[in-house]
Amino acid sequence: MTTKLSLASLPAITTAAKPTYSRADLSPGIVHFGVGNFHRAHQAVYLDALFNSGEGHDWAIIGAGTRASDAAMRDALSAQDWLTSVVEQEADSSKAHVTAVMLDYLEPGDSQAVIAALTDPAIRIVSLTITEGGYYIDPASQKFDPTHPDIAYDAANFAAPKTAFGLILAGLVKRREAGIAPFTIMSCDNIPGNGHVTQNAIAGLANLIDPALAEWVHTAVAFPNGMVDRITPATSDREKAILAEQYGIEDAWPVFCENFKQWVLEDHFPSGRPALEKVGVQFVADVAPYEHMKIRILNGGHATIAYPAGLLDIHFVHEAMEHPLVSAFLKKVESEEIIPIVPPVPDTDLNDYFALCEQRFANPKIGDTIRRLALDGSNRQPKFIIPSALDRVSAGDGVMGLALVSALWCRYCYGTTESGAVIEPNDPNWDRLTAQARKARDNPAAWLEMGDIYGALAGDPAFVAAFTHCLTALWANGTTATLEAYLADRL
Template sequence: MAIKLTTQTLPEIAAKARVPQYDRSALRPGILHFGIGNFHRAHQAAYLDDLFSTGRDFDFAIIGTGVTEHDGRIAQVLSDQDLLTTLVEQEAGRSAARVTGSMIGTIGPTDRDRILETLADPAIRIVSLTVTEGGYFINAATAAFDPQHPQIVADAADPDHAKTVFGLVIAGLKRRRAAGIIPFTVMSCDNLPHNGAVTRNAVVGLAALSDPAFATWIRDNVAFPNGMVDRITPATGEREKQLLADEFGIEDAWPVFCEDFRQWVLEDNFPAGRPRLEDVGVQFVPDVTPFEMMKIRILNGGHAVIAYAGGLLDIHFVHEAMEHPLVAGFLEKIETDEIIPVVPPVPDTDTSAYFALVQRRFANPKIGDTIRRLCLDGSNRQPKFIIPTIADRLAKGLSITGLALESALWCRYCYGTTDSGAAIAPNDPNWDRLKETAALAKDDPLAWLAMEDIYGAVGQNAVFRAAFSEALTALWRDGAAATLTRYLGA
């Protein structure tokens, strides 16, 4: 029978998994984190758990919170198991379980007063965020903060009752300034180009709508370091809970499964202080831009490449897509011919070797990552992971045949059926709009590119319009398998 995860059962669980070797009662809060989902617990929380195991920086433990009902559900589950998480790190030939204990408190999303009190606490020196790519209120066409978003408009009209994470951050900073407390550093851990700058634009942009002088103060006094984060971390379902119970004998209501690989590159800009994360593998650099562009375009762009091809071919798992010669071949050709050649040089890094590592990671059969997860939220991800590469190649007069096909595959997927006729359940916050537009594009491909908030100027480029139209017409006429075969043959 599986052992329920609690502080009391850790000695028994230690025979099955690595458990914290430090005194959790000695930990003190130093970080308030918004968004305590799987990626945070596989990445930032795991790095801090490793750091605490070295016996240092016990004053940088995590208080977890959020602004969504989902955050509230996770907080309740974690509270019921003493804020412990079982992390299962997997490679093709091995799996290892560990229990992390770097989180020492949670605050539910409805407890706004406690969130603000914690933000104003001098002990909190870092406020970190994992609120997804779509959580930063960005206009995809302009790549700028969108002050017209309904949630932003609501917070600007009533800043004393802000509901967005950025409204709460502003309110916390105001309390600190009034009390003469140094501002905390705001650290995004989301997978965005220039995520620190994007976060600063959101915070300053929202503040400017109700208090322009305070917005200027934030711009001049608050640090927003950029960072690149990486670890493939699928969603948790009943499959993962049962695997944990069967293979390790541990009962965890919300375990996290992930690959063994992880990476974190950060700009060293923490005026209020930070933990010595370099001791556990975090790379601090003056400029994270080359690293994040490499990762976002090669890895995240690669995910998009295999996602919609795999989805239309009724492939369920990512590793199964990598076993399919058409999907794996599509990934290799588009990366080699179109993506990698326009990725700028990265210090001490061979981008071809990096892509080979990405291929191995995608092919890991233990992860259980799904094609559907990769297809999720294309309306937010395509403008960040694919369209900038198209724009760069068009500006240089280079071919975009493969990238146009990737965009056409996304459009065809959003029609709502696979090539076999199976229905595709809604898989995007803007699914209704995408599905309606994809239906129009079946007869008029340019209707898809008319979504200016997604494609911007790229959608008006004659070369891209022609290549996209040809690719989408071929997908409808011949199907995904035949279209991919022809592309690979070319």
């Protein structure tokens, strides 16, 4: 017997922790773009804890989305009064709680409704989790691309924009016209300097409309940088079944995640902010060391295990960590090539941080998939792997391990695993990547022709030689033998 999640059914749920606050006592203070699993397991959970403490009830969330796929999430959450079941899992424990921090989710595509919400003086923060690929960044330069068709559309149709950045800018303009102070814009995505990147995107769009507007964005609007961290897999029928069987709750889109969570923020919120420091958020003067560590070690680690595991037909991340070659490959690349070039982080031992990452990756209950880690390599490799390789070649250090990570990505994009199983498209640029990977089978340099991804690294002789050697070995000897050779220092 299960209970369908809703406000009316909350009293009947006894297997999960429930909000101690009343939804009637909440009022909106945040508009959030990208109501996906990570947001509901991270920002929403911190707010839920704050609301449960009796504070911050004027900081509830209104959701917003810009993609057609956002409608499915909206429909699922609407049917359960915007509630979410969050299940935190470790190897020896599992616990569930229900969050109720979202008051509404605006219809995707209704630009006027979104702009109206953004103009409300009660909205003092606009936050985003739109993925690494959602910021219109040129992969090679890592700078905003004002020529992207989506951005060009918004510049030409500013009264009814389609992107999150167009909508946010339109809201800012309406507020300025009405004499309302601008809201703070807070990115919660895994991008180095995510506040700066978001500022460049919105100011870059503004510059296409009016350079004076762009200057106002730069001077009047706050964009704090932040580092976010919590492993949160995609929801499948597996998670829904576990929630129903173990907790008796029927939730159309529950969130499963690890116990660990971290959020480090610059304290730059001129229009006010919730007291998140009371529920574990770290407010610091400079987020850069924390985000550098996380993106290079944790996200880079995910990228390191994703492609060899995918080629070896491994499904779950914890299964990859149980594979002796994959886990040893991760440790060797991290200890020899990534960690040595990560700058110091306050009150943090980088080797201890990596050991914690290994423990988190190995969590057998989390259900994170290799396919999720391998998703969108064309956007993730330039952020998580290529910068480490660039730093190493600039210092004259070896890059065999990082070159092998890149070669494994190339081999994965060929589209078949070592067993011959077809790898379904797993990147917005899959057709292009597959075409280049097939050329690179006989001519490894063809993969590095993607200058928009590899940038200066594509022309570095040391990296080109290492990549060529690794990809040639993968095709000649296979993934297993190549990993064995690398681990034995025979590659």
